[in-house]
Structures are given as structure tokens and as C-alpha cells.
């Protein structure tokens with residue numbers, strides 16, 4: 001889909017979300033209704049900071065996966081620290097989109113319908129709970145914004161290497177602006193993923209909030225840091241500081257952008273999937289550079305006998321792994337992403 005974005009806002013000084021008006025120079029936090037559970041409203045928190053001066057609208061989403069706590073905390077911290085007097089433009093922040101997952105400490109999916117929210121955007125107003133949540137957030141918040149940063153990290157069961165993801169659309173202007181945002185985070189690895197996705201990982205990146213925003217003309221990036229249900233200040237800070245630096249580059253703050261360290265570009269991703277069940281012993285960690293054909297882990301039985309040698313299909317860097325001892329056949333254990341030939 002390559003439809004041009006249509007500006008919905010009738011008044012440039014006002015921001016309207018589900019009929020709630022936030023006037024210029026003010027901040028408002030409330031709970032927006034996104035679906036119903038057994039006939040009762042399902043609401044999620046939103047904060048809109050409408051700056052004293054005119055400028056771009058930047059949407060910050062987090063908690064699409066309800067246990068990625070560092071990213072949720074970074075969004076909450078942004079809500080509580082950016083003041084209208086310091087802001088040119090508007091921040092629209094939804095820090096916990098998958099509130100049922102957050103409340104029930106459920107990784108990856110919404111426990112009310114077991115759907116992964118980040119596979120079903122732009123949602124469906126007549127669909128299941130997650131599809132309605134996706135539709136409401138996408139139409140009421142994302143499509144009223146000029147830019148989108150979606151915050152993630154390793155989920156409860158997942159280790160990751162911090163990285164920025166840019167979903168390439170083929171629209172040069174949008175892709176250039178997304179890359180520009182990515183380059184102002186102080187996170188080394190930038191992974192560019194086009195619509196051909198990841199072999200063996202169906203449909204993705206289609207259905208993700210950033211891909212669906214980008215193909216509709218809204219430059220967007222994913223920022224990923226933190227892992228395994230921990231709250232670690234270094235990761236909260238790298239996300240929070242990265243957003244503020246993007247705001248500086250968009251001239252939303254009256255400060256010059258801070259310099260960041262050099263970036264390493266990542267390209268095609270490949271998954272490694274178990275073919276047996278047993279006990280999992282990885283021999284590499286996130287950030288490890290691996291070569292094609294290298295053994296990166298084993299699956300053993302209780303006697304210690306190796307049932308399966310896990311082999312890297314490409315030369316690249318380990319971006320994420322699931323370091324859980326119990327493993328079943330058909331589970332994704334590693335994501336390995338290739339370096340461009342010049343950097344390899």
C-alpha cells in the first residue's frame with residue numbers, strides 16, 4: 001500500500017484524539033478506549049504534550065509487547081519530563097499499548113486473544129480485541145503524527161543486542177527520513193529490513209506498526225534495548241536519550257543534536273529453528289560474530305548426549321536468542337543478521 005498520508009487534523013494548534021482536545025501549550029494524560037472486554041471498556045494510557053510553539057508531531061509507542069520494561073519506562077519518563085514550554089510541536093505518547101499483557105506479565109502476545117499486536121497493524125475495528133486495539137491506536141494516534149518511534153526490547157524470554165530497525169518501503173523520501181532518525185540514536189547497530197522480510201518468518205515486517213506507518217508516508221523506526229524482564233537504567237537511558245536527540249534533529253527542542261558514535265549497518269536476517277526437543281545450550285551470545293557453518297549451540301538429552309548441533313546459516317552477528325533451557329521442535333532460537341560485505 002502506498003497511499004499518501006492525509007492530514008486529519010482540522011486545526012493546526014489543537015491535537016484531537018478520540019474527541020479529547022489538547023490545546024497548544026498544554027499537556028494532557030488520560031486513558032483512551034481501545035476495545036471492549038466482555039462488554040466493559042479496555043483503556044490504555046496516553047499523554048499528549050502540545051508544545052508552546054508549532055512544529056512536527058512525533059508519536060512514541062511502547063508496550064506493544066507488555067513485558068519490555070525498559071522501553072515502557074523510557075516512554076513514561078518522556079511523558080513526565082518534556083514540558084510544553086520547551087517543545088516545538090507535539091509528542092503523542094502511548095507507553096503501554098498491550099495493557100492486558102503488561103498486567104498479566106504475558107510475553108509476546110495479548111493474553112485476551114493470544115495475538116502478537118505487532119503483526120496485525122493497521123488492525124480491524126470489527127476484529128478481535130488486539131485487532132481493535134491496533135486499529136484504534138493506528139487511526140487515532142499514529143496517523144495523526146508526522147513521525148513514529150516504536151520502542152521495544154528483548155521480551156521476558158529473549159536476549160537481544162540493542163539496535164535500531166528501519167523498515168525499508170522503497171519510497172525514497174520516507175526511507176531517507178527514517179534512516180536520518182535512526183542515525184541520531186547512540187546505538188551502534190542499525191538493521192534495515194525491506195518487505196521481503198526474513199526467510200521462514202512469514203509476512204513480517206508487514207503488520208508491524210512501523211512498517212504500516214512507513215508505507216503510508218510516516219517515517220518510522222523501531223528502537224530496541226533491554227531484555228528478559230529486567231529494568232536496567234543504561235537501556236532506559238539509551239532509549240530516552242535517543243528520542244530526545246531525534247527531537248533535536250527535528251527541531252522540536254531548542255538544542256543542537258548531540259554527536260553519536262559510528263554505526264554498523266545490518267542487512268538480511270536469518271533465523272535458526274530447532275528440529276528436536278530437549279535441553280538447549282547456546283555457545284554464543286548476543287553480539288557474537290559468527291561465520292557460516294559455525295556451531296552456535298547444542299540440544300542435548302538428560303544424559304548429555306547431543307541430539308542436534310545448531311549451525312549458523314550465514315556469516316553475521318547474533319541479534320537475538322532465546323536462552324531458555326527447555327526447547328521444543330520448531331522453535332526459533334537465534335536471529336542472525338548479515339553485515340554488508342564491506343564491513344564483514
Ligand SMILES: [Zn+2]
Nearest residue numbers: 065068152153
Ligand atoms: Zn517487542
